Each structure stands twice: as C-alpha cells, then as structure tokens.
Amino acid sequence: MFKNAPFRFADFESIVLKYGEGDDLVNQFDSKTGLYRFLNKQDSLVVDTVRLRKDDVQYLHGKATQLGFWNLPDDMTTGEPDGTTPVARFYLQFNYKEKSKEVTLDADFNGNTKMRDVAKTMVDEAMRLVNDARIR
Numbered sequence: 001m002f003k004n005a006p007f008r009f010a011d012f013e014s015i016v017l018k019y020g021e022g023d024d025l026v027n028q029f030d031s032k033t034g035l036y037r038f039l040n041k042q043d044s045l046v047v048d049t050v051r052l053r054k055d056d057v058q059y060l061h062g063k064a065t066q067l068g069f070w071n072l073p074d075d076m077t078t079g080e081p082d083g084t085t086p087v088a089r090f091y092l093q094f095n096y097k098e099k100s101k102e103v104t105l106d107a108d109f110n111g112n113t114k115m116r117d118v119a120k121t122m123v124d125e126a127m128r129l130v131n132d133a134r135i136r
Contacts, residue, residue, distance in 0.1 A: 006070055007061070007064075007065070007094065007096055007099070007101060008096070009058060009062075011096040011097040011098065012061060012094070012095075012096055013032065013095045013096055013097060014030060014031045014032035014095045015030075015031040015052070015057060015092070015094055015095070015126060016028075016029070016030050016031070016092070016102075017029045017091070017092055017093075017123070017127065018091040019089065019090045019091065019123070019127075020088075020089060021086035021087065021088055021089065022086035022087065022089060024086070025091060026038075026039055026045065027039060029050065029126075029130050031051075031052050031057065032095075034050055034051050035047070035049065036048045036049065036050040036134065048134060050130055050133045050134045051133065052129060052130070052133050053133070056129045056132075056133060059125075059129070060094075060122075060125060060126060060129060061094070063121075063122065063125055064094065064101075064122060067118045067122065069094075069101065069103070069118060069119070070101055072103050072115055072118060072119055073103075073115070074102055074103060074104065076104060076105040076106065076109045076111060076115065076116065076119055077089065077104055077105070077109065078106045078108055078109055087106050087107055087108050088107035089104065089105070089106050090104070090106075090107075090120075091103070091105075092105075092119070092122055092123050092126055103119050105123065
C-alpha cells in the first residue's frame with residue numbers, strides 16, 4: 001500500500017512547519033536546512049538548528065498516509081477573524097521530488113470536523129517531533 005501511495009517516502013525531500021497568529025507565522029521549521037525559529041515564553045525569538053532523524057520523517061510520512069493527509073484541502077482557514085484577537089494558524093508542507101502537499105489550518109476552522117482533526121493531528125505530531133529532536 002505505501003509503495004504505491006501518491007506520495008512515496010523514497011521521493012521525500014523535506015517538511016516545512018509554520019505557526020503563529022493570523023498571517024504572522026513567526027514560528028518556523030524547515031527540515032531541509034534544519035533552521036528552527038520560535039518565540040519562547042518571554043516572547044524572544046530563538047533561532048536553533050534541529051535535525052530530524054530518518055525515523056522521524058518516516059513516521060510523519062506514514063502517519064500522513066494513514067490519516068489521509070494527502071486528501072485534505074490546501075486551505076482550511078476561516079478568512080478574516082470576527083474579533084480583534086488573531087486566530088492561531090498552522091501551515092504544514094511535505095515536499096517530494098516532483099510534488100508537494102501543503103495545508104493551512106486555522107484553529108477555529110469550522111468546516112468538516114474529521115478533516116480538521118486530521119490536519120490538527122498532523123501539525124501536533126510534527127511539532128512534537130521537532131521539539132523532541134531539539135531536546136536531543
């Protein structure tokens with residue numbers, strides 16, 4: 001099943017994860033460069049180098065395939081926020097040799113709940129793996 005998947009792990013190149021409030025996605029990670037920029041608890045921008053293991057990216061690729069990440073719409077945003085408080089926004093991109101899959105998700109996305117849960121699970125798993133790799 002994995003061998004014939006539309007996105008094959010053998011063609012994998014990188015993962016890009018961005019998150020923040022509204023259009024300001026200050027927190028960013030790119031597995032190709034290893035660059036990880038994030039705001040700490042004191043709102044200071046921290047720049048670090050984090051390398052994911054092959055097992056880490058293979059796990060994320062397998063999880064994406066298992067949950068159907070490839071079938072999600074690219075835009076899962078709510079548009080302009082109703083209030084003055086910006087909404088948390090997440091961006092996750094898987095890059096392969098000949099194609100890529102990207103999803104942008106707002107925390108208050110009110111579309112299909114199953115699709116929202118898949119996107120949120122993938123973002124959570126990517127964030128967990130990046131933070132685990134940073135601790136190593």
